[in-house]
Amino acid sequence: MRxxxxxxxxxxxxxxxxxALAKSGQEIIQVISRSALSAQKLGDRLSCxxxxxxxxxxxxxxxxxxxxxxxxxxxxxxxxxxxxxxxxHTSGTFSPLRFACQKYKHxxxxxxxxxxxxxxxxxxTVPVFVEGSEPAVARMxxxxxxxxxxxxxxxxxxxxxxxxxxxxxxxxxxxxxxTEAYRILKLRGQDPVWLEPLIRxxxxxxxxxxxxxxxTGPAIRNDDIxxxxxxxxxxxxPDMQELYRMITHSIRESETKTNIPGx
Amino acid sequence: MRxxxxxxxxxxxxxxxxxALAKSGQEIIQVISRSALSAQKLGDRLSCxxxxxxxxxxxxxxxxxxxxxxxxxxxxxxxxxxxxxxxxHTSGTFSPLRFACQKYKHxxxxxxxxxxxxxxxxxxTVPVFVEGSEPAVARMxxxxxxxxxxxxxxxxxxxxxxxxxxxxxxxxxxxxxxTEAYRILKLRGQDPVWLEPLIRxxxxxxxxxxxxxxxTGPAIRNDDIxxxxxxxxxxxxPDMQELYRMITHSIRESETKTNIPGx
Numbered sequence: 001m002r003x004x005x006x007x008x009x010x011x012x013x014x015x016x017x018x019x020a021l022a023k024s025g026q027e028i029i030q031v032i033s034r035s036a037l038s039a040q041k042l043g044d045r046l047s048c049x050x051x052x053x054x055x056x057x058x059x060x061x062x063x064x065x066x067x068x069x070x071x072x073x074x075x076x077x078x079x080x081x082x083x084x085x086x087x088x089h090t091s092g093t094f095s096p097l098r099f100a101c102q103k104y105k106h107x108x109x110x111x112x113x114x115x116x117x118x119x120x121x122x123x124x125t126v127p128v129f130v131e132g133s134e135p136a137v138a139r140m141x142x143x144x145x146x147x148x149x150x151x152x153x154x155x156x157x158x159x160x161x162x163x164x165x166x167x168x169x170x171x172x173x174x175x176x177x178x179t180e181a182y183r184i185l186k187l188r189g190q191d192p193v194w195l196e197p198l199i200r201x202x203x204x205x206x207x208x209x210x211x212x213x214x215x216t217g218p219a220i221r222n223d224d225i226x227x228x229x230x231x232x233x234x235x236x237x238p239d240m241q242e243l244y245r246m247i248t249h250s251i252r253e254s255e256t257k258t259n260i261p262g263x
Numbered sequence: 264m265r266x267x268x269x270x271x272x273x274x275x276x277x278x279x280x281x282x283a284l285a286k287s288g289q290e291i292i293q294v295i296s297r298s299a300l301s302a303q304k305l306g307d308r309l310s311c312x313x314x315x316x317x318x319x320x321x322x323x324x325x326x327x328x329x330x331x332x333x334x335x336x337x338x339x340x341x342x343x344x345x346x347x348x349x350x351x352h353t354s355g356t357f358s359p360l361r362f363a364c365q366k367y368k369h370x371x372x373x374x375x376x377x378x379x380x381x382x383x384x385x386x387x388t389v390p391v392f393v394e395g396s397e398p399a400v401a402r403m404x405x406x407x408x409x410x411x412x413x414x415x416x417x418x419x420x421x422x423x424x425x426x427x428x429x430x431x432x433x434x435x436x437x438x439x440x441x442t443e444a445y446r447i448l449k450l451r452g453q454d455p456v457w458l459e460p461l462i463r464x465x466x467x468x469x470x471x472x473x474x475x476x477x478x479t480g481p482a483i484r485n486d487d488i489x490x491x492x493x494x495x496x497x498x499x500x501p502d503m504q505e506l507y508r509m510i511t512h513s514i515r516e517s518e519t520k521t522n523i524p525g526x
Contacts, residue, residue, distance in 0.1 A: 170444035172480030181433035217435030
């Protein structure tokens with residue numbers, strides 16, 4: 001089905017989701033963002049109307065996507081209380097109970113991916129988790145998502161928030177470990193590019209044999225000599241020293257857990 | 264130059280390094296390991312003599328590689344005190360001062376990569392850091408390494424240990440973040456395969472725009488609502504809750520540091 005769709009929010013999620021919807025045959029009619037520049041950039045990209053004022057909202061859009069941070073969602077779902085189409089948020093952690101006082105139908109479409117403006121993402125590979133205020137709404141959102149990816153799954157808020165928590169570990173936290181590695185080399189005047197083959201192999205290996213089986217290093221082999229040397233090297237960075245200590249402890253503990261995948 | 268080379272140690276490093284040396288024209292004449300099975304497996308792979316007894320050491324090998332854990336190195340460098348060739352260790356953290364009492368020439372060849380038996384590694388892409396007990400030895404080891412990779416750099420022990428510390432963050436710690444993501448999904452009966460596009464994009468993006476610029480998520484955008492929700496979800500796993508809290512703190516702190524690459 002082809003729908004007339006508006007977007008509130010013109011950030012990273014909208015930047016990737018709206019063009020994917022347009023490409024799948026949906027009609028994007030409007031982009032609204034607090035930032036006039038962001039609204040204009042995405043509006044121009046989609047050749048549609050754009051505004052930085054929510055009172056400009058085109059009320060007869062059949063669907064309205066809210067691609068804004070969670071704290072803004074709470075405000076916006078009240079601002080649009082006289083809207084009568086279907087409202088879809090894209091948050092990993094937002095509870096549908098927040099919509100309880102609203103008269104419009106609503107649902108969620110959560111893409112499990114990290115988005116950055118300027119990066120090209122193959123949206124057909126992105127898993128998408130949907131829910132709806134009633135079964136027919138969930139089916140409708142599912143149909144929309146299936147326009148751009150084959151990986152669409154209905155999932156309740158209760159389960160979706162675990163997916164989101166896992167994504168924080170898989171993306172935000174793993175990326176920060178790379179940031180710290182780059183920082184250490186930069187501080188020593190060494191070239192972070194040297195880390196690239198290691199980083200490539202780290203993730204290729206984890207995806208092939210599972211991260212549980214791919215774990216190497218001083219923590220997993222109980223190499224106390226090396227661990228002590230590393231902790232000494234971090235003496236003047238007490239935060240990072242404590243973080244090193246705690247991750248090392250957790251890697252060791254994980255060996256004794258029964259639920260580690262791949263072991 | 265072609266040398267006759269022995270290996271003490273038949274683990275992950277030897278499994279990848281010895282065949283790379285053989286392919287580059289070096290002659291591997293012997294593999295010794297405490298494990299007779301490991302010695303045999305690698306010996307068979309290289310079509311050379313193998314033993315599980317250090318007294319079988321072929322003393323006229325021109326070079327002896329020690330590819331054993333650091334704690335075993337200390338013992339072995341004494342066991343081979345009547346050897347008169349060149350001894351090369353492959354440790355990231357071992358100090359050349361440990362060789363002070365020995366009469367043989369010695370050096371280090373540290374490949375910056377994570378090795379797992381059964382994985383194919385393109386050794387020509389691996390950066391290798393070398394040092395020697397005297398300049399001529401360093402040059403000799405450099406020549407040997409250049410047989411299989413173009414990325415060979417002379418580096419002192421003092422600097423090499425920072426490289427090794429960075430590698431622990433880039434590989435061991437980032438991999439553990441993936442392990443935790445997989446574990447969360449498994450515990451909820453969800454399919455860890457859903458994380459694969461996210462993991463691919465995480466590392467592709469970090470390598471292209473640097474991890475400093477690639478950081479996303481609740482910590483970097485100061486999304487206290489989501490952070491609090493996640494901490495609540497981890498209440499019955501206090502270790503992981505504390506680790507989540509500390510990494511989140513470090514990501515926020517990193518914003519205020521001046522040495523973060525890519526910002």
